[in-house]
Amino acid sequence: MRLTSSEDTNASRDDTTVSDPETLGGMPVTKGTRVLAYDLAASVKAGIPRDRILAVYPTIKEHHLDLAVAYVDANPSPRQTRHRLPSWPGATLVKSGRIPRRKR
16 A cells, blocks of 8 residues: 555654653654564564564554664664673672572
8 A cells, every 4th residue: 555645644643653751751762653673673573473572562553663773773772782790709690690699
């Protein structure tokens, strides 16, 4: 289906990713929803089928998925950047994910 120029203009105005401090603490969401752009983009990048994503988020249209991926690629989350931990004397890095128990 091809949108006419007026429909296309209205669609682009309504289908933006916005950040509002009153909505989810300012995290970027699709306008008019409470669906995080980072959640949509992560689902798409994880290879989850689009119809399954759309079934979980009924307020989202398929083109919102593309908009979310483009937004996240242009604006990576500060949580996605890896920071180097400061070195602490006597600290041991646990790689297995298990926390060793103290001996009694």
